[in-house]
Amino acid sequence: MKLKKAASLKGIIRIPGDKSISHRAVMFGSIAEGITSITNFLPGADCLSTISCFQKLGVEIERKGTNVTVKGIGLKGLAPAEETLDVGNSGTTIRLIMGILAGTSFESNLAGDESISKRPMSRVTKPLTEMGASIVGRENGNYTPLTISGGHLKGIEYKSEVASAQVKSAILLAGLSGEGMTTVEEPHKSRDHTERMLRAFGVEVEEEKTTASIRGGQTLTAADINVPGDISSAAFFLAAGAIVPDSSITLQNVGVNPTRTGVLDVLKAMGAEISMGNMSSSAEPAADISIKTSNLKGTTISGELIPRLIDEIPILALLATQAEGTTIIKDAEELKVKETNRITTVVEELSKLGADIKATADGMIIAGRTPLKGGCKVSSHGDHRIGMMLAVAGLMTEEELELEGSDAISVSYPSFFDHLAELSASSEL
Ligand SMILES: O=C(O)C1=C[C@@H](OP(=O)(O)O)[C@@H](O)[C@H](O)C1
Numbered sequence: 324m325k326l327k328k329a330a331s332l333k334g335i336i337r338i339p340g341d342k343s344i345s346h347r348a349v350m351f352g353s354i355a356e357g358i359t360s361i362t363n364f365l366p367g368a369d370c371l372s373t374i375s376c377f378q379k380l381g382v383e384i385e386r387k388g389t390n391v392t393v394k395g396i397g398l399k400g401l402a403p404a405e406e407t408l409d410v411g412n413s414g415t416t417i418r419l420i421m422g423i424l425a426g427t428s429f430e431s432n433l434a435g436d437e438s439i440s441k442r443p444m445s446r447v448t449k450p451l452t453e454m455g456a457s458i459v460g461r462e463n464g465n466y467t468p469l470t471i472s473g474g475h476l477k478g479i480e481y482k483s484e485v486a487s488a489q490v491k492s493a494i495l496l497a498g499l500s501g502e503g504m505t506t507v508e509e510p511h512k513s514r515d516h517t518e519r520m521l522r523a524f525g526v527e528v529e530e531e532k533t534t535a536s537i538r539g540g541q542t543l544t545a546a547d548i549n550v551p552g553d554i555s556s557a558a559f560f561l562a563a564g565a566i567v568p569d570s571s572i573t574l575q576n577v578g579v580n581p582t583r584t585g586v587l588d589v590l591k592a593m594g595a596e597i598s599m600g601n602m603s604s605s606a607e608p609a610a611d612i613s614i615k616t617s618n619l620k621g622t623t624i625s626g627e628l629i630p631r632l633i634d635e636i637p638i639l640a641l642l643a644t645q646a647e648g649t650t651i652i653k654d655a656e657e658l659k660v661k662e663t664n665r666i667t668t669v670v671e672e673l674s675k676l677g678a679d680i681k682a683t684a685d686g687m688i689i690a691g692r693t694p695l696k697g698g699c700k701v702s703s704h705g706d707h708r709i710g711m712m713l714a715v716a717g718l719m720t721e722e723e724l725e726l727e728g729s730d731a732i733s734v735s736y737p738s739f740f741d742h743l744a745e746l747s748a749s750s751e752l
Pocket residue numbers: 342343344415486487488489490492513514633634657
């Protein structure tokens with residue numbers, strides 16, 4: 324795909340549904356009693372993998388565009404799949420489904436694409452094994468393909484080494500089938516969509532700073548879930564609006580759960596002209612966010628902020644190339660185990676454009692402001708967030724940029740290029 328410079332970005336777009344919340348709505352609806360209706364579901368490839376896995380486990384799920392109906396059969400109603408459950412490119416699907424399958428009485432096989440086969444699973448297989456599940460996979464259950472046999476589970480108190488909502492959610496979901504209480508503690512608080520949505524399905528979940536606990540034996544009752552827009556998708560246009568000259572854009576219905584809004588904190592710290600309105604206050608709050616071309620300065624991104632913006636780091640790195648001074652990103656080793664090693668892929672691709680960016684052991688250091696040069700090929704490396712970051716970079720380069728592997732973007736934002744074209748006054752896609 325050829326990308327051309329944009330003179331300005333203007334207009335209003337409605338951000339598609341949140342990926343994390345869409346996955347959970349299908350999963351929890353499947354193991355609930357009754358019919359769950361989901362609106363504004365994200366029809367991205369990752370969430371479609373979740374639907375297909377639960378269909379294979381015997382759940383009737385019907386999707387019409389962004390409306391999904393799930394005929395819940397209860398945790399005990401799930402049936403063995405006749406074939407391997409294919410999670411595609413989705414880390415959230417495989418890690419959360421393992422938490423659910425740990426509580427079944429049958430065996431399931433799980434596999435995904437090449438990227439999934441390189442991502443570590445022991446962070447989930449280890450605690451689930453401790454709870455009583457049997458899991459077999461390459462390198463002691465660390466890599467796919469995996470076979471999981473559910474069993475009689477006991478609750479645990481688990482101290483996770485990483486702040487990961489996937490790990491926390493898998494353990495809490497297994498805890499539903501466990502005897503007694505299950506508690507997960509993490510170094511920093513990760514996104515809490517599981518805790519919020521389980522409550523909507525009638526389950527009691529206790530939370531304290533960085534711990535979450537659940538009592539085993541509780542059942543889920545169907546709920547209607549309206550998915551807010553995905554702030555991780557909005558981040559690409561927030562960044563584009565801040566750096567493309569003469570821009571002024573509004574993104575509607577963006578989820579602003581505080582465990583996800585690190586990107587807004589960073590944009591403000593960098594001096595972005597950003598404002599919020601139309602705030603709604605349901606279980607998952609949403610708001611309209613407006614941004615204008617801004618005079619940005621460098622900042623430091625570290626510590627408890629990292630889990631609150633982990634998926635936004637590639638686009639924040641691009642933003643930092645257009646900010647005055649140095650931006651330091653640290654404590655972000657988790658970037659190495661995403662769809663790609665996002666430290667190396669970000670540094671490799673932005674270096675091609677002339678950015679002053681260095682990889683460190685746990686992040687990167689970026690010196691700005693540097694003009695971005697085009698006239699070359701860049702690659703998503705099959706990673707949707709790298710692809711979208713580079714598409715935004717293409718709005719800034721003097722010469723045309725050629726993006727390879729743009730199809731990966733459909734994993735989380737199938738309408739990305741349509742929205743970009745709507746906002747872009749002069750880019751020809
Ligand atoms: O729970 C979730 O929905 C997610 C959690 C995060 O991963 P980790 O739990 O590995 O940090 C995030 O990067 C991913 O895109 C979605």
